[in-house]
Amino acid sequence: MVLVMKNSKLILKTAIIMLFIAPPLVLSHGDNEHEQKTNVKKELSKDNNLLKAYKEINENYNKNIKPIFKKKCFDCHGLITQSPWYYKIPGVKQMIDYDIKEAKKHLDMSEDFPFISHETPLKDLESLKEVSMEDDMPPFRYIIGNWDARLDKKEKQAIIKWTEESILKLK
Ligand code: HEC
Numbered sequence: 164m165v166l167v168m169k170n171s172k173l174i175l176k177t178a179i180i181m182l183f184i185a186p187p188l189v190l191s192h193g194d195n196e197h198e199q200k201t202n203v204k205k206e207l208s209k210d211n212n213l214l215k216a217y218k219e220i221n222e223n224y225n226k227n228i229k230p231i232f233k234k235k236c237f238d239c240h241g242l243i244t245q246s247p248w249y250y251k252i253p254g255v256k257q258m259i260d261y262d263i264k265e266a267k268k269h270l271d272m273s274e275d276f277p278f279i280s281h282e283t284p285l286k287d288l289e290s291l292k293e294v295s296m297e298d299d300m301p302p303f304r305y306i307i308g309n310w311d312a313r314l315d316k317k318e319k320q321a322i323i324k325w326t327e328e329s330i331l332k333l334k
Contacts, residue, residue: 220329221276239266292326
């Protein structure tokens, strides 16, 4: 009986996850848009003030933000790819792999700030602030059944503070 209960729970979870993961696969935009990634680091050497600002921003990032991102974002946006529990469900692995590919296309945090991105570092900070304020990341389908994946209040505030301070440094 217990075994049956466990199985039906797993099937239900799978169904729910499929429901949330499948639509973005269909709706997401084309691949070509993000082919061009700015090589910020190369351009940097020309501008000392900017270099200094990036350095300060990165110092704060390493101290206060990277530990949060490591826990909550790097699964998709960074180097670490720990398999989440639902990786074991047939078919889900491919969808998660797709998510990781998409996530990195938008914002790759494998390297410290400035991140590898198709946007400018300033734009990246702005979208990091936005997704944190709006609870947009991690994607909703990712936090179902995995509630700890969400940003808690303290983490949210830390990210918002860091992005706001950093944006001022770049303006
Ligand atoms: C399950 C994988 C996953 C996790 C975990 C995740 N993201 Fe994302 N992220 C994505 C995907 C997929 C996209 C691109 C498509 C989209 O916007 O949904 C994205 C896009 C973004 C963008 C760009 C949005 C834009 O407008 O271009 C930002 C910023 C971002 N994520 C920040 C974060 C932060 C901060 C965290 C951690 C708190 C996080 N993400 C965790 C999958 C993930």
